[in-house]
Amino acid sequence: MATTRMLFAGFGGQGILFAGKFMAYKGLIEDKQVSWLPSYGPEMRGGTANCNVIISDEPIGSPIVNKPDVLVAMNLPSLEKFEASVVPGGKIFIDSTLIDKKVERTDVEVFYIPATKTANDMNISTLANMIITGKLIKEIPGFEMDSVDKVLGKIISARHQDMLEFNKKALETGYNM
Amino acid sequence: MSEKVLMKGNEAIAEAAIKAGCRYYFGYPITPQTEVAAYMSKRMPKIGGTFLQAESEIAAINMVIGVSSTGKRVMTSSSSPGVSLKSEGISYLAGCDLPALVVNVQRGGPGLGGIQPSQSDYFQATKGGSHGDYHNIVLAPSSVSEMAMLTAKGFNLADKYRMVCMILADGTMGQMMEPVAIDDIVIEEVAKPWALTGTECKRPRNIVNSLYLKPEQLEQKNFERFEKYKTVEENEVMYESYMMDDAEICIVSFGITARVSKNAIVAARAKGIKVGMIRPITLWPFPKKPILEAADKVKAFITVEMNMGQMIQDVELAERCKKPVYLCNRTGGMIPSPEEVLASIEKVNGGEN
Structure with missing residues (x-):
């Protein structure tokens, strides 16, 4: 893994920025170079949110991801907006509970994950983001689950420690899907 | 070196300012720099500092003038339209030879413009930006760790030359997170015999003022200031x-x-x-x-x-x-x-x- 450019996109409130932050911290803990850049426009107020995450063995130039290797799409507008930008051979992760549409491109690898339904069934409805992230960790070469405990410890504040186990469960569920 | 953490550029500026000895922050929220103010509002009360959300950008910069004239390290931050509002105060700071750190996390303009990143305040920042013959020192960070490092350096330069030092960033630099360890911050203490600290009847009073009605005097003041700028140009270039x-x-x-x-x-x-x-x-x-x-x-x-x-x-x-x-x-x-x-x-x- 020289450089992985990721784009997380969905509705505000789905934990898009958190999922990106989780991956960025994962990179940091594994001694990689990382950058995380959120959208901060008016779209965040009730519309789509997205963040760019780069994890690399090399120093990172531009933190902007115009052509992602990995796209996580958690709603239809995000898929429609970003599908064409994914590099040939890239991977697209889709929350198939919320997106009926299939990816039209044939030069990318697509994973349809019923993340929101699974999260609801598990009674952790706010953690569909982490189910998809678990699947992402499994499918991207170079990513492992080893550092997950440490990463969650870093990004979940002391006040919300009770959420740590739920996040881990969501990640593991996604990883095993 | 302490452990690296992920921080937004805006947060790195705020934390570095605190580590550099700044205990006074006056500001007014504006996207995309609001995290500077938000961070200060959380941290300053815990360390005996002052965070004050002013009623406007103009009020904030005038509070900066007040604190700076007492010799304390002080800062304000804003984004493009807000920096325009601060411009008058920046000229007064220059005219009074007062040090201060001003942060501009730029967004698109002119006018109210947009909130996405921009570098269109380059002229405003580097050519003075307000009325009169003067310069600001302008630092342009290109990473989150430079946001921190240049903030600390900015306070030192401002004190050393009694000038306004501006951090000219943009929305991307302010919003992005990168690993950063904010340590190795060196505070270069400078004597400030000009500061308004109270005479205790032991010394003649100090006056901080930018009004010179005699043109000969004002010309002389400007000549002296540009001698100082020449020294800055000779010694402080970074690239x-x-x-x-x-x-x-x-x-x-x-x-x-x-x-x-x-x-x-x-x-x-x-x-x-x-x-x-x-x-x-x-x-x-x-x-x-x-x-x-x-x-x-x-x-x-x-x-x-x-x-x-x-x-x-x-x-x-x-x-x-x-x-x-x-x-x-x-x-x-x-x-x-x-x-x-x-x-x-x-x-x-x-x-x-």
Whole structure:
């Protein structure tokens, strides 16, 4: 893994920025170079949110991801907006509970994950983001689950420690899907 | 070195300011710099400092004038339209020879403009920005760790020269997170015999003032100030030279566009095009000398900017029109892609311009 450019996109409130932050911290803990850049426009107020995450063995130039290797799409507008930008051979992760549409491109690898339904069934409805992230960790070469405990410890504040186990469960569920 | 954590550029500025001894922050929220104020509002009360959300940007900069005149380290931050409102106060700070740190996390303009990143306040920042003969020291960070490092450096420079030091960042630099360890911050203490600290009837009173009704006196004051600016120009220029050893094309770019340019340079080098970059870290004083030296070696310059072409004028002045200078730009909140910069490099390399 020289450089992985990721784009997380969905509705505000789905934990898009958190999922990106989780991956960025994962990179940091594994001694990689990382950058995380959120959208901060008016779209965040009730519309789509997205963040760019780069994890690399090399120093990172531009933190902007115009052509992602990995796209996580958690709603239809995000898929429609970003599908064409994914590099040939890239991977697209889709929350198939919320997106009926299939990816039209044939030069990318697509994973349809019923993340929101699974999260609801598990009674952790706010953690569909982490189910998809678990699947992402499994499918991207170079990513492992080893550092997950440490990463969650870093990004979940002391006040919300009770959420740590739920996040881990969501990640593991996604990883095993 | 302490453990690295992920921080937004805006948060790194705030934490570095606190570590640099700043205990007074006055501001007013505006996207995309609000995290500076938010961070200060949480931290300052815990360390005995003052966070105050003023009723306006104008009030905030005047509070900065007040604290600075007592000799304490003080700062304010805003984004483009807010910095315009602060401009009058910045001129007064310059006229009173008061040190202060002002942060501009730029967004698109003119007017209320947009909230996406921009570099279109380059003229405003580097040419003074308000009325009268004066300069600010202007620092342009290109990473989250530079946001921190240059903030601390900015306080030292402001104190040393009794000048306003401006951090000229943009929405991307403010919002992005990168690993950072904010340590190794050195506070260079400077005696401030001019400060208004109370005479205790033991010394003549100090006066901080920018009003000089006798033109002979004001002229003399301005002469003295420009002697000081000359010293700053001689001693404080900072820049990064990137792959310039054999470069035939020299990109000049700062902040976020310098990072985009690095991607384009790597891609151009892979195609056999010899291109490098001079990245000004101080925008004022501008790195004139390395650019003039490069003019004898390269065949052309390209400035990469997020405005309609502002720094390009300083590059043309610095290299004294020895070689052509081309512009690769986006504006209004748009960011040039590495592909656009690469296309510009290829065009200049092919002599198509």
